[in-house]
Amino acid sequence: MKRISFIVAILAMLCLDLRAQLNVDTTITLDVLKSPVSPAFNMLGISTSAIERPSDLNSFRLSVQNATNNLTAIPNSYAFEVAPFLWGAKKYTLKDFDSGRYALLQSFTISAGFTHMGPEGQEDVDSLKTTKVAFGLKFSIIRPKWSATTRKAYGALIKAQEDLLQAYQVPNMYSDSLQYFKDLRVALARDTTLTREEKRVRRDELILELQRMEGLVDSIRQEGLPSSEPYQRAKAIAAAFPTERKGVFLDFTTGMVADFPDNRFDNSLINKAGAWLTGGYENGNRGITSMFIARYLYHPEVIFADPDGKVSAAHASTFDVGARFLLSTLNDKFTLSGEALYRSVIGNSVLDPSWRLVLSTEYEVAKNRKVTFSFGRNFDGAISKGQNLIAAVNFTAGFGGERKVR
C-alpha cells in the first residue's frame, strides 16, 4: 500500500508539468470494426425492420407466401434470417443453452435476401432495375457458459419446478384405479371364453375408459396448481430469467452480395463481401473486458485505412485487426486498459499498413478523484517522423468517470 501511495504522489507531482501534454485520444474506437448484426442486409441496404425472422418452418412458409402474394408475384425486396438448427425435431431445453457443446448449432444463423429495384431515387424505374442477392452466416465457435447469477436463477427455477412436480403427483388418487384397470386388462388377455376379436373390442373400450379417467383425474390434479406457491415461485423466476454469460468467446460472421447487372442468373458478380472473427472475454453484466476483431472486406463502403479516399473502394480488399482489453484490480480502483488497431489495403502500394496503440491507466485516489496515465501511438503522419510517442499524466477531480468496455 505504501508503494502505491508513493507512486500516486509522484504521478500527482508529474501531472503539474505534463498536464499541457495530455493529448492522447483514449477514445475506444474498436466499434468501427465490429461485425454488423446482419451483414448481408447491411450490404444490401435492407433495413432491419424489413427482415422476416420466422421461428419455424411453418412461419417461414407463411412469410414467403405473404411476400409473394400467395406465390403470384415477385416482391421488390425480401429478406429473412433463420436459425435452422433450432427448427429441428430435437428441442434444446433451457439447460442445453449452458453447454458449449451445442454453441455452434444454437447460434448458427443464416440470413438471405434480394432486391430488384433501380438506384437510389429511381427505385421504381423498370429499365434501371437490377437484381442483387445477399447471403450471410453467423455462429459462435466458442460460447461462454452461464454466469454465477444465471446459474443461481436456474437452480432456483428447477427447485420450484421440482416442488410443483411433487404437488402435481400428490395426492396419487390414480394408483388404485390403475391397479383395478390393470387387473381387468390382464384378466382380459388371459380370458379363454372370448374370441380374439371380442377381446380386441373389449380392450379398445377399456382404453377409452382409461383415457376418459386420465383426463378427469388430470383436470382435478391441475386445478390447484396455478395458485400454488411453487407455481408462482417458478413464474416469478422464469418471467425475469437473466441470461448472462462469463468466459472466453469466439464468433464468426460473414456475408456477401452478388449483383446480376442484366438480370440474368448466368451472369453475376460478387459485389461486396466481408468476414469477421470476433473473440475475447465476456464478464457477465460487467460487459466485455477484452476483445479482438479481425475483419476482411471486399469493396467496402469506406476504407478504414484510407479516410482521405486516395484509393478507389471498387474491387479493393481490406484487412483490419483490432484488440482491446480492460483490467480492474484493487476493488476497481486501479484500471489498466489498452487498444491496438491495424489497418491495411491488400495488394495496394499507395497506402502502407498503419497501426495505432493506446494504453491508459487510472487510479482512484478518493471518490471522484483519479490519477490517470496515458500512452499512445497514432496512425497519422507523425508515425513516419518517429516522434509520435505521447505520454501524459493527469489528475482529475470532479464527477469522475467509469470506463467499461462494452
Next chain:
Amino acid sequence: MSTTPLKKVFADTTGKTNHYDEYKIDRNDNPIVMNLFPGTTGQSAVSDVIIDSSKKGSNIQGAISNFTLGTGNTLLNRYLEVYTIITDVSTVTNLTSLDFSLTGGSMPYRYKMERTVQEQGDSAAYKITIFFTDFS
C-alpha cells in the same frame, strides 16, 4: 387453500396435456427405450419416470434421451407414468410441448402434445401413462 376455477385459469391456454395408451411389447430381453423432449426451444423442464408406483427416474432436468425402462420380460403388464412440468422461460413464444417416444417393442411409438400458456413464466403439467402389453 383457495383454488382458482379451471375455466378461468385456462381461459387462454390451449392443448391437451395428458395421454393414456398401450404399447405392444414381446416377451424377450429386448430393452424398451424411452425418449422425451420437452419444448419448445428454451423452455425449462423437470420430469419423473414411474413404473408401477416405483420411481425409475426422479427430477430429471431437460430432455430424457435413450432412457432404458426395462426389457420386454420385466415390463410386461406394467404401467409407465411420466410426469413433466414445463415452465415458459423463452421470450420468443408461450408454447410448451412434449414429444414422447418408445422403441424396443413391436413397432416404434410416438406421441406429441402441446399447450400454449397464458403468460410468460407460466407452467404446464404433462402426464403420460402407458400400459405394456403383449396382446395385439
